[in-house]
Amino acid sequence: MQKGTTVTKRTRNRTVPLFLSAAVLVGGSALTAAPASADDGVSQSAANYSDAANPGGAIAPVPPMGFNNWARAQCTPQAPLDGSPQINYSFQQYMEDNAKGLSDAGLIAAGYKNVTVDDCWMYRNSSGYLHGALNWGGATDVRNTSTQPGFDSELTNYGSYLHGLGAKFGIYETSGTHTCSTAAPTSPNLPNGSEGYEQNDANSFVAWGVDELKYDNCGDQEPVQTLDTRMSNDLSTAVTNANNAGTATPNVMFNISAPAGLANGSAKFAAMDWVRPLGQLWRVGPDIYNDQDNGATDPWNQALGVQSSYNFGAYQSFDNTLELARYTSPGNWNDADMLLIGDNGMTTPEERSQMSLFSALGAPLVISTDARKFEPSYISSLATTDPAMATHLQNSVAILGDSEVIAVDQDSLGAGAYRVSGGATNADGTPAASSGIDVVVKPLADGSRAVVVLNKGSATAHYTLDLNALGFSASGGSYTVRDLWAHSTSTSTGTVALSIGSHDSAMLKITPPSGATFTPRGQITVSRNDWSKESLCLDNYRSGTGTNNPVDVYNCTGNSNQQWQMNTDGSVQLLQTGTSNLCLTPQSGTSTGTVNGQTGQWVGIAACGSAPGYQTWTYNRDGNLKLAGTGNCLDVYNGTTTTPGTPVDLYNCGAAPNAIQTNQTWAAPFSAPPAA
Missing domain, CATH: 3.20.20.70 (Aldolase class I)
Known part of the structure; x- marks a missing residue:
């Protein structure tokens, strides 16, 4: 806290009807x-x-x-x-x-x-x-x-x-x-x-x-x-x-x-x-x-x-x-x-x-x-x-x-919650609070998900929320969609159309049909080493599809080459449009060059299942994405986490809890609070 002096307060209150600026455009009856x-x-x-x-x-x-x-x-x-x-x-x-x-x-x-x-x-x-x-x-x-x-x-x-x-x-x-x-x-x-x-x-x-x-x-x-x-x-x-x-x-x-x-x-x-x-x-x-x-x-x-x-x-x-x-x-x-x-x-x-x-x-x-x-x-x-x-x-x-x-x-x-998409960056690298749309998911105890769709722009946004893109997988049946602000309930077979006013948000509780599964997916961001800046996203470099195409960190764009799924087998799967079955993969064996001054391994993508021992990751409370069975972590090269385009490598993990490195800590999707 800092002791302050009295200044004239800005007045921005506008007469806005409480529950009209964010609306779900699918029908349904209200529930208590x-x-x-x-x-x-x-x-x-x-x-x-x-x-x-x-x-x-x-x-x-x-x-x-x-x-x-x-x-x-x-x-x-x-x-x-x-x-x-x-x-x-x-x-x-x-x-x-x-x-x-x-x-x-x-x-x-x-x-x-x-x-x-x-x-x-x-x-x-x-x-x-x-x-x-x-x-x-x-x-x-x-x-x-x-x-x-x-x-x-x-x-x-x-x-x-x-x-x-x-x-x-x-x-x-x-x-x-x-x-x-x-x-x-x-x-x-x-x-x-x-x-x-x-x-x-x-x-x-x-x-x-x-x-x-x-x-x-x-x-x-x-x-x-x-x-x-x-x-x-x-x-x-x-x-x-x-x-x-x-x-x-x-x-x-x-x-x-x-x-x-x-x-x-x-x-x-x-x-x-x-x-x-x-x-x-x-x-x-x-x-x-x-x-x-x-x-x-x-x-x-x-x-x-x-x-x-x-x-x-x-x-x-x-x-x-x-x-x-x-x-x-x-x-x-x-x-x-x-x-x-x-x-x-x-x-x-x-x-x-x-x-x-x-x-x-x-x-x-x-x-x-x-x-x-x-x-x-x-x-x-x-x-x-x-x-x-x-x-x-x-x-x-x-x-x-x-x-x-x-x-x-x-x-x-x-x-807590994680961001599925959004997190745009201003030209100076600060978080964009006045442009773009953020989609945020919170897992709930009953197996449903709370979803916030935030319109940061200056005009009303019309947005279609794809429930499958959140990580739900259902072979049939309808999702129950509860609008928590409007207090209304509707059903959907896969998408929800939203109209959201400037700086407003829709907040939904999505309950899947019986038998549906959920696999968390969304953006993976590296911890910022300058907290005035926005976090950067794990990014499939230039949306390449070849084996060992590198990954880097880049401004979060909401594009599909920054969408990842945390599979139950420990693999981290790329969800880029037009691709299938590509997973986060360090190069096997030795690297083609030095990393951080030592021999290391660059990280890219490869067919899921093609590199046993190199595609299983653990994610826990310290934020490390650790290659299973090793002491090596997903690492932003040279320690700089706020420079777009910096490549990602595999490197020795900093020792927890006192030597965890910023360039090895990640915010990733989850289904429950990560374990220690």
Whole structure:
């Protein structure tokens, strides 16, 4: 996080009917929506605290849902909505009013239970204990009456208020000596970060009734792995001690930020491994757009290094997290950061698309908006003064509360998503958020697939979705097609015609006929070594069909020479139009030249079954495509993963988990969360 200054917020809200801009053009009758399984993920027994990597003992068996104030307000004091004097309006009251807005809009009941106050709520006294700061945004116990109030010194009553609404109490801290807002303590108070005070803080959190800790990594003096491990252990100790003392105490869900600040590389992939036994969710990339720093820019499309040094737009947050979907499983969630649905300046179609995409990811669904405006009475008050905003907010609440879309996010299989096609690149190499179509698939526990078709262009797109191209194979019968936004059901024998508005998405649940099989297929992309750039696709060079035609990495085009099928026998089959039975194959024997300075093997295509021992690959959570029975991995030559046209070879795998190489990690289609 970065402390920001107030800027004028861009206004892009348009009056758009909620469910008209993405339509499935096949008939069917509506069905009653199945209720979502909105597990809050914090009610496990204390004995299960350290079992985050074990689905049977997972603290968060499904992605957590809730609210956080950061992206909308950061540490900036806010005004009451009723016109009363702002100087008397406290940070604590603002958070309570947001919780009430969620409750009155039905969103806590829908599953958004974890209400988390972010930075600037605290100070640390001279004895080393945390308390609520008395001024909004100030790390102090000295009340300054010229500023707005902060929090009560003890947060017990605040936590009780949240629990009384049926919500959970989430709180922020950092693993270092000071939080990311860099608010300076007043003497003799101490820096407000947790480093060196972990057990004190864990004890305070448990005593106040905290259910979730969001743990940043600003101000670290020791290795972040050491600090996060210490807090994880100390939270467990505090919970155990409270239960042993006779106070029934749930575990504190632990949201770790450690991987977020690391670009792809050995350190990032190592962090993605060591966080798993410590917490239940972890941030995986830069902060999403925030209203205070980025209010004059586009919350949907914000490229790193272009509009901001450390803020993604909603699309870029999705795009970055999609590449890491292999790490998602029950109790282990990639945090793509916050939902900007509400009053952050996205259009209704963009809000619907963010909800579609984040649900497909299996991401935690954490709202960051002014949820006070979700109060039905507030929306009604806008009917005459600002009817467009009233309609927009009504749509926002409906999007957030859609039980069928939530159910995709909360699916018990716990799989992430992968891209079948799309992922286009701008001329500067950044992800194209305003052109092209992305098709994204998420496997579901009942054998069906959730499919998101996103229109990133500026005009309505007419698109035909080929169900066989997703990997289904049926000898007869019809597919059941459920439109999750329109809440309608139809049947199809193989294709679905879609009309999708600009920046909107269709979200479908595809259930195959009895006896159908599914083999995952789509794009295979290499990890980007510059996270401001788009990933490149594994590409059959110039669509050649000869034996040993090379493969390279190239801008993702959506063309069939970038379509691959992950067969059950371990072969990776090319699905290029006009070809059949060609598989990813290293040259057998020695190579025709040196690779990375050593004798190696270039990789190309050959007839499936023609090269025993050279066409069976394993794909697991570390992202390696490893030639079975060897220590060799599919490798982008010379380590450069953002240069289109770079050839692909076979090379010694970097040792997991601490020496995994970016040019050997791939995002590939799957049917279930990849194993370790």
